Amino acid sequence: MPLDKVTQIGQTKPLHGEIPVYAQYTFGIAGERFFREIKDKGRIMGTKCSKCDLVYVPARIYCEQCFGELTEWLEIPGRGALHSFTISHVDLDGNRLKEPIVVGLVKFDGVYGGVVHRIGGVEPGQVSIGMPVEIVLKPKTRRTGSILDIDCFRPVK
Amino acid sequence: MQRRVAIIGVGYTPFRPITPDMSFKEMMFEAAQKAYEDAGVCPRKDIDAFVTCEEDFTHGRSIFNIHTPDNIGAVMKRIHTLPAESLYGLADAFMLINTGLVDVMAVESHSKASNMLTPDYLVAHAMDPVYNKPLGYNPYFIAGMEMNRYLHDSGVTREQCALVSVKNRANALLNPDAAYGDRIAMDDVLESETMFWPLNRLDMSSPADGGIVMVVACEEKARDLCDKPVWVRGVGWCSDAPSLETREWGEAVYARLAGEMAYRVAGVTNPRIEVDFAEVDDTFTYKELQHLEALKLCAPGQAGFMVEEGATQREGAFPVNVSGGSLGVGRLDEATGLQKVLEVVLQLRGEAGPRQLEDVSVGLAQSWRGVPANSGAVAILSNE
Numbered sequence: 440m441p442l443d444k445v446t447q448i449g450q451t452k453p454l455h456g457e458i459p460v461y462a463q464y465t466f467g468i469a470g471e472r473f474f475r476e477i478k479d480k481g482r483i484m485g486t487k488c489s490k491c492d493l494v495y496v497p498a499r500i501y502c503e504q505c506f507g508e509l510t511e512w513l514e515i516p517g518r519g520a521l522h523s524f525t526i527s528h529v530d531l532d533g534n535r536l537k538e539p540i541v542v543g544l545v546k547f548d549g550v551y552g553g554v555v556h557r558i559g560g561v562e563p564g565q566v567s568i569g570m571p572v573e574i575v576l577k578p579k580t581r582r583t584g585s586i587l588d589i590d591c592f593r594p595v596k
Numbered sequence: 597m598q599r600r601v602a603i604i605g606v607g608y609t610p611f612r613p614i615t616p617d618m619s620f621k622e623m624m625f626e627a628a629q630k631a632y633e634d635a636g637v638c639p640r641k642d643i644d645a646f647v648t649c650e651e652d653f654t655h656g657r658s659i660f661n662i663h664t665p666d667n668i669g670a671v672m673k674r675i676h677t678l679p680a681e682s683l684y685g686l687a688d689a690f691m692l693i694n695t696g697l698v699d700v701m702a703v704e705s706h707s708k709a710s711n712m713l714t715p716d717y718l719v720a721h722a723m724d725p726v727y728n729k730p731l732g733y734n735p736y737f738i739a740g741m742e743m744n745r746y747l748h749d750s751g752v753t754r755e756q757c758a759l760v761s762v763k764n765r766a767n768a769l770l771n772p773d774a775a776y777g778d779r780i781a782m783d784d785v786l787e788s789e790t791m792f793w794p795l796n797r798l799d800m801s802s803p804a805d806g807g808i809v810m811v812v813a814c815e816e817k818a819r820d821l822c823d824k825p826v827w828v829r830g831v832g833w834c835s836d837a838p839s840l841e842t843r844e845w846g847e848a849v850y851a852r853l854a855g856e857m858a859y860r861v862a863g864v865t866n867p868r869i870e871v872d873f874a875e876v877d878d879t880f881t882y883k884e885l886q887h888l889e890a891l892k893l894c895a896p897g898q899a900g901f902m903v904e905e906g907a908t909q910r911e912g913a914f915p916v917n918v919s920g921g922s923l924g925v926g927r928l929d930e931a932t933g934l935q936k937v938l939e940v941v942l943q944l945r946g947e948a949g950p951r952q953l954e955d956v957s958v959g960l961a962q963s964w965r966g967v968p969a970n971s972g973a974v975a976i977l978s979n980e
Contacts (some may be wrong), residue, residue: 445617453616453711456656464725478686496841497727503837519846523845525740526793527733531716539793542737544840552841555728563793586730 469498472512477589478582483515483574485550493551517574518595519547519554526563541566545592556586560593571595601693602825603977605635605811606941610773611926613710615805620655620708621667627807628668628704629779635811636821637700639669644698645668647689649682649705650930652728653718656711668704668809682808683963683973684932687831689812690975695790699814706783706807715803723968728840736800738967740792742845743882747794749846749891754794756900758785761798763903764878764917767910768924770951775804775926786883787813799881804926808934810941824945827978829958830862836970843970848883850972852964858960858974867892873914873943873954875936877964877972878921884908887962888916891974910951918943918951927932933963939977944979 445451466474469486476484486509488502495502500509524543528536532551543566558566559575561575572592582588607630609615609623618626632639635644639646648664653661661677664670664786678684682705689701712718719735746752768777780798788798818825818943834853837843855867874893885899893914894902902908908916919925919939927934940959957980965970 448616451616455713458653458656458658468725470726503839503842523741523745523899525737525744525795526790527737527740529734529736529792530789531720531732531734532714533716533734540733542731542733542741545743552839556731568744580831586727 447583459557465502469500473498474588477576478584481576481579483517483554484512485515487511487513494549495548496550496552496554515547515550519545519572519592521554521558521566521568521570521572522546522553523585524566525566539563541593545572554589554592556589557591561593599694599696599711600815601690602813602815603810603828603937603941604813604818604822604825605631605637606808606938607634608773608808608938609806610805611800611804611928611935613775613926615708615710616946619819620706621663623706623708623805623807624664624704624809624876625667627706627809628702628956631702632669636958638731639702643669643673643700643702644836645674645692647676647678647685647701647703649678649680649685649703654712654929659860664704668702670702680930681963681965681971682930683937683961683975684833686810686812686828686934686937686975687833687973690828690831693812693814699817701812703810703812703934704808705934707803707928707931708805709803709927709929710805713827719967719972724892725734725840734792735967736754736795737792739800739880740795740842743795743847743880746882746886750885750897750900752882752885752900754786755782755798756903757885758782759903760878760881760884761785761923763909764884764921764923767918767951768920770910770949771920772924774920774924776802776924777920780827795880801879801922801927804928805839806926806928806931806935808931808938809816810934810937824979825960826941826944827980828975829978830858830860830976831973832857832859832861833971833973838970840968842901848886848890848964850970851887851964851974854972854974855891855962856860858976862976863930864976868894868914871958871960871976873918873953874916874960874962875919875921875939876916876960876962877932877936878917879927879932879964879966881923883964884921887964891960893960902966910953915953918948918953930941933961933973934944936961936963937977940977
């Protein structure tokens, strides 16, 4: 007997489903200290691999180049330059944002990594690659120990 | 033991924006049926091992891959599943056959993207949960940032990127299995909605559904079963650093290193001369250009000029994404890499219909896993 296929769109009735997934994420040894330093002291800290001469931001306990363990911490100046950026017009549901958001990767002098965050205090059309920017932290009382303790990066005045 | 490896059968469902009439399991069944018919094999008797390549959550469930053996004839057989891009599945088959562990193997991948109602959330959940995801942005900002840096470093223009979209959607008009064939102009791309500046809506591929199965065999079985074996001469794969903070933004390092491996395995020393055509990842327009440079299929910094001069057109000196690519066929989730391989196989067999290229003997297929990943694989295929 040949296979009878569905030939009427009205015969197709998908079942709707959802997966509630609740989880917690461990910051880890490096993440705990990285966020505590921002929350309590308002500073960005990195870890250094002396062998590769690389400084990691966000801080981590291993070097992705030589696989070495990183134990040396150092403070990173809160000023950097925009490595790249985009102007996002769309939210997670695919809807147009009322105000577009500038998102960028800020790299710091002599640092291997950087911070991905919102670029604020500037019209989107005025943003450019290489632009010097500085960190804007939330007031200390409103910091909770997350990446959102950073409000944004803004152009250096 | 080093054995030659060939693709001896392909089967697929047409690539469509939606597939309301078939479950993903039925799509797999249809693609497998066609592939086994094409190869002249019975999966229960002739196929030693199977690999399937898909993600759980794109199916709206967890550990979905426990449900892939039955509909491709793999129950009580050796099967393994990859939560990875499907060109990695072909690489697995290459290794298992090349080393003599199995003789005949099936590789499967599919997309049922139309069933996912919250696709951008799914991608957002793939970002680092501590450093990136809490920002709450649509995750395709990563593509906008990457395009901006690539244009900055390479000198490629938005106009040149737009021409990739024009070319690939037009190519798809000659591919009856492509979902997004269209005749558009460069200005249509440049004037389409800005999504993640400089990335516009028509710079981005749209999702499609489809299933693909390939039968891969050792030389002895290939010569026995198949008139037109397509030889897998080399495979390569690579991942750049996963973190957004330390990865390379201008160059597709993963593609360069995967390409170097594939060329080494295949014995290709001058890809621009030895490879006749390519299907490379074009999830976004700039990706095609970035990948052509990384794969050394054009001189450094020349990818933009190549598309401008028409060299990558179907009639050009080095055709790229004749199938329509992801921009024209549709983005097939993890099955994207197998779609690239499929087109190379059809071209090398001379079965590509109205879009058939003349005098081609070596083709390259390359995949990228998509946002937020930066990994990918390459395969070099030949009909000689």
